[in-house]
Amino acid sequence: MNAQERFEEWLTNLKEDDPLYQQLLDMKDDVAMIEEKFHQNITFGTAGLRGKVTAGTNAMNYLMVGRATQGIANYIKSYGQEAMDKGVVIAHDCRHMSREFCLHTAAILAHNQIKTYIFKDLRATPELAFMVTRLGCKAGINITASHNPKDYNGYKAYWEDGCQVSSTVADGMLEEIEKLSPFEVPSVNFDEELAKGYIEILDESYDREYIDHVKSLAIHDGDELDLDIPMVYSPLNGCGTMPFEAMMNERGFRNWHFVEEQKDPDPDFTTVGYPNPEDPKAFKLAEELGKKVGAELLMATDPDADRFAIELRNDEGEYVPLNGNQTGYLLVNYILEGRKDAGTLPEKGAMVKSIVTSTMSTRIAEAYGVKMFESLTGFKNICGRIPFLEENGYTYLFGYEESVGYAASPIIRDKDGISAGMLVTEAAAYYRKQGKTLFNVLQELYEKYGYFAEDEPNLILEGLAGARRIRRMMSYVRENLPTEVAGIKVEKVIDYINGYEDIPASNVLRFFLEDGSWFAVRPSGTEPKIKFYFYTVQDSREKALEVNKAIREDVMAMVNAVE
Numbered sequence: 001m002n003a004q005e006r007f008e009e010w011l012t013n014l015k016e017d018d019p020l021y022q023q024l025l026d027m028k029d030d031v032a033m034i035e036e037k038f039h040q041n042i043t044f045g046t047a048g049l050r051g052k053v054t055a056g057t058n059a060m061n062y063l064m065v066g067r068a069t070q071g072i073a074n075y076i077k078s079y080g081q082e083a084m085d086k087g088v089v090i091a092h093d094c095r096h097m098s099r100e101f102c103l104h105t106a107a108i109l110a111h112n113q114i115k116t117y118i119f120k121d122l123r124a125t126p127e128l129a130f131m132v133t134r135l136g137c138k139a140g141i142n143i144t145a146s147h148n149p150k151d152y153n154g155y156k157a158y159w160e161d162g163c164q165v166s167s168t169v170a171d172g173m174l175e176e177i178e179k180l181s182p183f184e185v186p187s188v189n190f191d192e193e194l195a196k197g198y199i200e201i202l203d204e205s206y207d208r209e210y211i212d213h214v215k216s217l218a219i220h221d222g223d224e225l226d227l228d229i230p231m232v233y234s235p236l237n238g239c240g241t242m243p244f245e246a247m248m249n250e251r252g253f254r255n256w257h258f259v260e261e262q263k264d265p266d267p268d269f270t271t272v273g274y275p276n277p278e279d280p281k282a283f284k285l286a287e288e289l290g291k292k293v294g295a296e297l298l299m300a301t302d303p304d305a306d307r308f309a310i311e312l313r314n315d316e317g318e319y320v321p322l323n324g325n326q327t328g329y330l331l332v333n334y335i336l337e338g339r340k341d342a343g344t345l346p347e348k349g350a351m352v353k354s355i356v357t358s359t360m361s362t363r364i365a366e367a368y369g370v371k372m373f374e375s376l377t378g379f380k381n382i383c384g385r386i387p388f389l390e391e392n393g394y395t396y397l398f399g400y401e402e403s404v405g406y407a408a409s410p411i412i413r414d415k416d417g418i419s420a421g422m423l424v425t426e427a428a429a430y431y432r433k434q435g436k437t438l439f440n441v442l443q444e445l446y447e448k449y450g451y452f453a454e455d456e457p458n459l460i461l462e463g464l465a466g467a468r469r470i471r472r473m474m475s476y477v478r479e480n481l482p483t484e485v486a487g488i489k490v491e492k493v494i495d496y497i498n499g500y501e502d503i504p505a506s507n508v509l510r511f512f513l514e515d516g517s518w519f520a521v522r523p524s525g526t527e528p529k530i531k532f533y534f535y536t537v538q539d540s541r542e543k544a545l546e547v548n549k550a551i552r553e554d555v556m557a558m559v560n561a562v563e
Helices: 003-013 019-027 031-038 062-077 081-086 098-111 125-134 167-178 190-195 205-215 241-251 280-293 324-342 360-367 379-391 417-433 438-449 463-479 541-560
Strands: 049-052 088-092 116-119 139-143 152-159 199-202 231-234 256-258 297-301 308-313 319-321 349-354 371-375 395-401 405-407 451-455 458-460 488-495 509-513 518-523 529-538
Touching (some): 003 019, 019 031, 062 152, 062 167, 098 139, 098 190, 098 199, 190 199, 205 241, 205 417, 280 297, 280 308, 280 319, 297 417, 308 324, 324 349, 324 360, 324 395, 324 405, 324 417, 324 438, 324 451, 360 371, 360 438, 379 395, 379 405, 463 509, 463 518, 463 529, 518 541
Parallel strands (some): 088 116, 088 139, 116 199, 231 256, 349 371, 349 395
Antiparallel strands (some): 049 152, 139 152, 395 405, 458 529, 518 529
């Protein structure tokens, strides 16, 4: 079916009082809009479905959510009654239609006689990941678009191991989904399905279990910490408020402050616009509050509280945003240093980072006798390494990637902004007790392991035209592999398109230069972006930043020339 045929199918099947029907009428004579919204069925990327909340097959709406859910229901049913009885746990964030999509998903699963668990209201993504294994479910579903702009929503699928679905499972689900027209999904009513007994609403005791597990990840406690350290936290109008507040208060921190304007959920993210803590602009209100209260550390989580980012006060009293790599350096070092001091560093310790994350953390891990493994981006891949590690006698200690995602628990198999926040606040309080700040510690790490520079720019290219241009860019780079960048020779190129060693196939190119610098390029699996990663190590931070900038400018000029 082409875009026009899909559009006509929707126009024929939708009732005139359906809100989506009016959207169809509005685009009826707009060929480009029809092509944009109906050229494909929205499919699984790095983390399930993600798209704008609007009419269309290439969008998030109750019809496409229902289609995906019925396909997943059929996939679960193919495993038999035991899988159906294990069931599915569902969570959602604060976005437009998140609760509605959650209830619609629950009703369809229950209609298929699959045991279904939901929360009373919004919950953080890491709690959902925790609950998949805690409840012994066959699968999990989270209605969230993470840090995307307000127009987006999404649908993350998890499997029984607590990870986002692997490529194998995703392919199996997709095969069932593709068999269905959205109009073949049974019409359901949540209240009617709830009365049948297949849906269970989880109470607050399950929140308590998640918080207790997060607290169990502590490295230091009590008199080792300065619990009066001034700090600021913002949930960016998402769902981090409840778990972060419980964690901080129960750990005994006495001088931390919410950004009040961003404490309550807001699907329009009015106070921040683009709710991504990776973007320093998201810290504007946190910086203003931080100056008022003398905060040493500013923190933020994204709307579903899986991503976590920080700003540190430097020696001049200014707030400095850290990228995900830099926060990772601090966490890797803090965990390993603490474990070593406590005598709990395992004989075969292991950490995992993505292939586009800085190799400085590898140097830190190796200094403690810990092996740093690599994976593709995404925590289905990072945490997906855990079974392999355990089978081979390794103890998993930490996993992370440069896009401000951190996984400190082998049980919570997704990035977790709450546990990352706990470890960073704890580290700040621990070093403050020793007369140092986290900013001081970061400088010490550069002095010890090398002056690295990190830069992760991206190009946002929306829509069908943008997707096609991204494909042309990747093709051009593959067909015209540079032999020299910014006057530095390219020594090695790794193309992951067909896999590399034990890393599965992925659309990623990685270039290693003779001076130790390297860079990578890949399309995003969840957003309309092509992403770049630049890393340089020199004998000073200033020199590293200078060389990294030159490499970036050379590469970006080459790619931007592709029309």
